Amino acid sequence: MAVRIRATTPRPDHPGTEAGSVVLRAPAATWYQDGAAGPLLRIPRHPPPAAATGTPAGAGAPRAVLFDRDGTLVEDVPHNTDPARLRPRPHAREALEVLRAAGVRAAVVTNQPDLARGVLTLPQLEALQARMEELLGPVEVTAVCPHLPEAGCGCRKPAPGLVHAACRLLRLAPARTVVVGDIGTDLLAAHRA
Template sequence: MTPPLGPWLLPGDVRQHAHAPDSPLPAAVLFDRDGTLVADVPYNGDPSRVVLMPGAREAVDTVRTAGVPVGVVTNQSGVARGLLTRREVEDVRLRVEELLGPFAVWAVCPHGPGEGCGCRKPAPGLVLAACRRLAVPPGRTVVIGDIGADMEAARAAGARGVLVPTDVTRAEEVVAADATAADLPQAVRLVLDPAVPTGEAR
């Protein structure tokens, strides 16, 4: 059965939804999942294969400590391809939260590249859906990811993007990014206090 052409919004920690409209901090920080928070295991539905990326726990904890809601925006085309079920996506979510703590929102695109949805990154739908769930303006939201599609989705939604390149990030994606950081903790420092020197961040 073909999923409806809209994102899945998985259960989140509602306690993180509050934000101060006049705060200099972002209203929310949304992380890509695979290749950003956890190692990219293609079409993974097995919680035992979830491995954190370096610095992921420190980065997420730092954002939470600052009082900023954290969320996840992730493409999961394995659902449309018949390689993943919703239950498996949920099981992996639960494992990620065992390792990183609860997120305020999970926005998941279950569609394939050719289905014409508006949520599959680089389209802005996941970012916009997460912002609506959190009642925060996209213009005060930051998306942190590892590939150009994450940055394009942020830009299309009116959000700020920070790229944390990995071995799969293409050189042209790095050049096109509005901001880059060497690792997740550095990306978070850049997001929370742009005045702090961040080495390779630009």
């Protein structure tokens, strides 16, 4: 069950959260929403272990890869609220393991309008996230747009808000990241960021 708390001061232990953010606690993580129109941001209570090498090779190598969830890391099952229906995409776990071994951080940036529709609840979203991480391993940050397509928010891909939010929490410039997705809105969000 999620608990909603209004933060009154910035959270120095979680960069990117500001006064007035909504803090949503679930068993495995803390979810923040930057104001009513911002994305939901998930930070695990127990961060993933450090990668074996610690830093990626090469000066131009990305420091993080921001993955779309549905259709990229896991099979796209429309309106899914059941973690048992979550299936990894071929080679997703292996790709994440290669990145982690190279010291490249992993994050998820995903549109989830079923939250606004009332089809998906925060506890269900957390259960889906926990199942995905059980199948694929941990991700450091998850940024979720909970708005309907017609809401006109700045976080729904193809807008750059999710990329910016994830980068803020990772303390990386967008130019030091790569976005991987399955449709054009993922690419546009990366380009606009």
